[in-house]
Amino acid sequence: SYELTQPPSVSVSPGQTANITCSGDALPKQYGYWYRQKPGQAPVMIIYKDNERSSGVPERFSGSSSGTIVTLTISRVQAEDEADYYCQSADITGTYLVFGGGTRLTVL
């Protein structure tokens, strides 16, 4: 079955930039989406169609795509950005949806 691969964890100091990658063979053909999840809460979509910010999401959050990798970039990281981040996409046919394993962002 189709898989998306993310690093399990990323750590950055406040004010620095965090990059979270997500790789999958179908990403050149299918959009990537990013969700943020804080403990005890439902996920919230923050980036759609590779690089579009959802309403209300700060400009510090951006997305990009290159080949089989989509990347979530968080500039000027703040303590409140500490959360789990998940990428999501579809298989090459668009029939089956899939999440990456998730990346825990730790703000040092």
Add this chain to the structure above:
Amino acid sequence: EVQLVESGGGLVKPGGSLRLSCAASGFAFSHVWMSWVRQAPGKGLEWVGRIKSKTDGETTHHAAPVKGRFTISREDSKSTLYLHMNSLKTEDTAVYYCATDGGFFDYWGQGILVTVSP
């Protein structure tokens, strides 16, 4: 305001059955594809399956781990989505979310816990 409210969770023994419901409001439910997503304790998100709108044939697709055991259905007259779960296994223990599905998930319910344990 879009609202999705899951219900029907609880404790069930392995091999048992359970039906989850998701009551939708604030949008034209009948026109929208819907999905179920689950999250085992301390684990990541896992897509369970989707159902298309009636206009698109109410076609369903289920992820491999649940295919043949779980069935998604909808009742547009009640703006309600269902997840029928049979032959439950301990590994099905998770918080189950319903979500609107446009190939992505822009609206989510608050989630409902299903525990499968002897």
